[in-house]
Each structure stands twice: as C-alpha cells, then as structure tokens.
Amino acid sequence: MTTTDLPSPGELPEVTVDPAAMRHLADAQVNVELDTGDMVLNIGPQHPATHGTLRLVVRLDGERVVSADPIIGYMHRGYEKLTEFRTYPQITTLINRIDWLSSFANEVPFIAAAEQLMSIEAPPRAQYQRTILTELSRIATFLLFLGEMGLQVGAITPAFYGFRDREYVLNLIEAVTGGRFHPNFNRIGGIKDDLPWGWISECRTTMNKVLASCDEFDDLVVGNPIFQKRTRSIGIIPQQLGAAYGVSGSNLRASGIDWDLRRDGPKYLVYDELDWQVWTHPDGDSFSRYWVRLQETRESARMVLQMLDQMPSGPLMAKVPRIIKVPEGEVFVNTENPLGEMGYYVISKGATGPFRTKIRSASFSNVSILPWLLRGSYVPDIITILASLYFILGDIDR
C-alpha cells in the first residue's frame, strides 16, 4: 500500500450508523463502564531512576504494573566490533568504559584471557596489586550504590555520604594509576607501575574510613524503618529463576545461592591466599541485595588490608616481547566483577589484536529478568527494584 492509495482528507467515505447496533453497543458499555483501560507509561530513556538510557515501557493499571518491557541499545557503542581493529593495549583503554564505575575490574578478565593464550603469568607482586585495585574499584562502585539506592527510595542524604566516601577511594586509585575513573593500568604480563611512596599507609587509613562509613550506612539506611518497609519483600528473585535467567553477582547471592567466582571459579588473581568469606542472604528481595552489597564492601576493605600486609616484593612485569602477538587460540575467562559475572571470549589468530571478542556482561543478564520481576508491582517499586539490581547502561549495551 503506497501513500497514493490512502484517501485524501476530503474524500473520507460515508459512515452509516445502524441504530440497533449502536443500542447493543451502549448496553455493552453499561456493563463494562467501570472497567478502565491500561495506561502505557514510558520510563526513560531520560529518567533519573534508570541509571542511564534504559527505556522501560510499562503498562499500568492504576499504579500496578501489568507488563514491563525493557528496551536497551541506546548506548551501544560497538565495543566488540571495535576490538577487532585494535591492539591489545589499545583495547584495555576501551574496555575500561564498559562498566565505568568499576573500571579497573573490566580490564582484568580480558588481560587474563590474553595472558592465558600467551601462556604467561604475571609475577606475584603484580597479581597482588591487580587484586588490590580490583577490590578498590569494587568498594568505589558499591559505595556509590549504597548511597544512590537510598536516593532512589527518597532519602537524599545517603547519596552525598556515598559520594564523599567514594572520593577517598578514587584519590587512592588516582595516586597509583593516574586516572580516577579510567585507570587503563593493566598490561599483558603485569601492570604498568609500582605503588607510590606512602600509598600503603594512606590506603590503610582509607580502608578504615570505608569501614566506618559502612557502619554509618548501616545506621542511616539499613536501620531506617521506612527503608525497610520500601525494600523488604519487594522484587523477590527466586533461586532457580535467577539462575535460569543468568542473574549473577550480588543479586544471586542475595537470593541465597552461595556462588562467587573469586572462590568457586578457576583461579585468577590472589583470592585463594586471603582469608575472606562470601556473603549470602536467604530472602532474595531488594533489601537483601542492599544488605549483601554492604557486607561485601566491608569484606573488600578487610581484604585490601590483608593484602597490604601480605604483599610480596618482586618484578611487576613478566617477560613479554615489545610487540605483543598473541598466538592462535580461543579462551573464555570470566571473573566476579562488582556488577556480576563478566567474561571475555577471545579468539586470536596470531595478530597484534584479537580476531573476535565476545563480551559477556553482567548487567545484560541482570536486566533480562525485569519483565518477570516487575509484573504486579507498584510504580514506586519499579524504582526500588531497578535500583537494587544495580546495572550500568554501559555494561548492558557495550
């Protein structure tokens, strides 16, 4: 049908009204006159609650959600295609920006994949520093989460406290790597530079500050009865369903599944040399997701303190050639990133850059559960659930 087939406005056909049919329709209307239609509401892509450009098309019956469809892709930057035309050090710069809040953690699985293909291992001191920086970025992103989930639920103040405490950690990361947000510090075979003078004692002070501020969040947010009323039993993810959808990270542990790639996956970095525990919560609601991340922040701070004591001395880079050509092969490395399980499947054909990279990002799977999770909830609960799942748009869209 082309535009020439449509009648022009002056030529609309005559409509004859059959009185009997209209009476029948009127009767039908009386019977359903108290029925209301659904309202379609677009949450996003510009909305303060969606952490970026996520669009949620929800059908509402009053304030209850009948159906919800997330529409992603507003931030797709074509990372996987970009990696085909870059060398490995160049890609490290790129993938910092996938999950921009915990940027160092994004580099680790990719570099680990390249190192596995090259069959080299980073020296112990480099491994320790990589682990410290990963845990620091985990603390940084979780502090932001602890603050902004309070903000989404309506408490303005915790957000400021979260950002203030995050500043201390970002200063630490900047002192080592030169960049607060995008360190770009990993190299194949190790890391770029050693720790500056005085950093270790500064880090100890900051970790103690982080532990103190976690206690503050415990008081201000977790202990607040209004917060508990808003988050308990909201957005419960059943265990089997969460695992089936591919939900990972703290979201899964908050549903009671005791799974953490740092402990249960193949060995990467130095987690097996530390004394730490995995936190789970049996409830699976928004409150338990907040609680688990709070405990994990504390656990990360304690891990960093241990690593500062245990750090070995030694070289920072393994023996690698100047121009790095990764031999042929394919490998998949996944790690426990702050947002969940992040993995890189790298196919190399022996060139200076990968032939194909597939990025398994945590938030993509975490968001896929939204249509199921949001049915039957209220509009304010949508916001709480979105906040508690804690996804980053860059991670969803890549």
Add this chain to the structure above:
Amino acid sequence: MAIDIGWGTTLAIKTVIVLGIVPLTALILGYTFLLKMMSHMQSRLGPMDPGGFHGWYQLIGDGLKFLQKEDIMPDHADRRVFALAPAIVVLSTFLVFVVIPAGPRIRVASLDSRGLFDGVGVFYALAVSSLSVVGVLMAGWASSNKYALLGALRAAAQLIAYELPLVLAVVGVVIQAGTMSLQGIISFQQHGSLFGWSGIGFPLILTQFVGFALFMVAAQAELTQPPFDMPVAESELVAGYMVEYTGFRFLFFFIGEFGTAFAFAALAATLFLGGWSVPWVHGTAADVLGPFVLFAKVMLVAFLMFWARFTYPRFREDQLQAIAWKWLIPIALGNILLTGLLKVAF
C-alpha cells in the same frame, strides 16, 4: 497616639504587607533550611558566592531567573486550568497568613467575637489550608502529562487523607484552651502557669505533645515533603504535578510550598508553643517583640520539619494511606478522648 487612617488605606497597607511577607518568609525558610542546613547535613557547603556572604542572594537570584523565563505551555494542555492552578495553591497560602497573629494587635484580620462563637481563627486556618488540593489536581490534570497525572492523583488522595489527623490534632488544643480563636489560645498559654509557677506560661506542647507530634506528621504530609512526598517523588515522577511548569508559574508553586511550610510552622508555634507571646511582656512591648518571638519559634518548628525531610526515604502511597487511616486518626481520637476526660476531671 493613634493615627486615624481610613479602612481603605488600612486594607491597602495590610495587602502590601502580606504580599511582601509571604514570599519573604518563603525565601528565608528556603535559604536557611533548604540551601544551608541541608547542605551542612550532607557534608557540603551550599551556595557561597551569590551576594558575597554565604550566598544569601541565591534564592533572590533564582526568583529573578524564573521571572525572565519563557512561558511554555504543553501542546494539549488545558490553557486556562493550567494557568489558574498555581494561583489557587498560592491563594491558599495567603489566606492562612491572614489569621496568624504576630502581636496582641498585629494581625491582618481578627475573626474573633463574630456572632455565636468566641472566634474561629483555628477553624478558618485549617479550612483554607486545604484549598491547595484543588490547585494540585488542576495542575496535574491540565498538564496533559502522564507523570503529572500520577502525581496529582497521589497528591489528592494523600492531602485529603492527612487533613483529618491535622484537624483532630488541633481539637485537643481547642478543648484545653477552651476557644477556637488564635489570640485566645495564645493568651491561654501566656497567662497560664505550671503548678503555680508562671515563669514560662503554659505552652500547650507540654500536655498536648501527642497532638504536636500528630500535627507535625500531618503537616509534613500536607506539604508533600519527604517522607510523604510521593506526589513529587523526585526519582520517579521528577516533579510530579509540577513537572510541566516553568518560569513564573513554577515560582508560584515554589513560593506556595515554602510559604505554606512557614504557615504551618507558624500555626504549630501559635497552637503549641505560645505564638508571639512571652509571659512577662504585655502591651506595646509585646507588639514590638511579638513578630521576632514568633519568627524564632517558627524557625524552631521548621527546623524539625526540614530535618525530617532530609533524613528519611519516602513512603509508598499505600503505606502512606495506611499510616494516616490506621494509625494517626485512631491516635488523634484517643488524644481527644483523653484531653476531654482530663479537662473535665481537673
């Protein structure tokens, strides 16, 4: 020495004063609590530059900025209703200020000793304060925006639900003071005594503490401030029923919100803390001192309101309604019962 000026001039002067005072109080409240107290509680400084000294000029600058903005109206908005809604909200604020006394002879209209009752100040104040519901509903509907509509519907339910605890909380005060006139309640507190000692008079908050707590909670809800700010939930509806308003019209809503906060705080100060009165000051001295005393008491009450605002997350709409109907109203009724019994017994 009384200067004889006609009723027209008096009316004009009073109008100008009220027109000036309401935005001024909104400004002072907004600056002190919203900009400065909130910032310090959140470990930051707030505005420091505008005006040189700790940014005191910030809100005036904001007001001027709003005045020079383009007047945008959404395409499908109901033009007349859209334009009228902020006016009605501000109208309600102005009407409450009419009856709040700032001294034994300083008030806009007395509403005392008219006919049957011994004055109906309290009744009038509570009645006109609920006019803003109409304005909110008008704003939400006329904006032709689903978010605004959601906000307005939530607001209508909430504001009507919390009218009852507000009124019932005040009934205890009226029973104890024996009069509905605001000047009468103030003089009851000024001339009262605690077990024979009249040093601080008899502020009704001492016996009506339940009523005070109820009044503060209900006032917080009437102002749609956190923890009761579902209609304006910033992280969901962005500005709720006000989302389509810009420029001068938004300024009206802003003045209405903070002016009403001042009005409710003034009502609480008058009903529970003694208003403009200090026990040992009478006559012309009270006329001079009264406004300052009232202002100080209002700032104290407003401090409590804004402190709660910045600390607590918000209730969900159904939780909010449950609190009003299942908790506040029964407690208020119990308070009235107890007050009545004790008043008769003693």
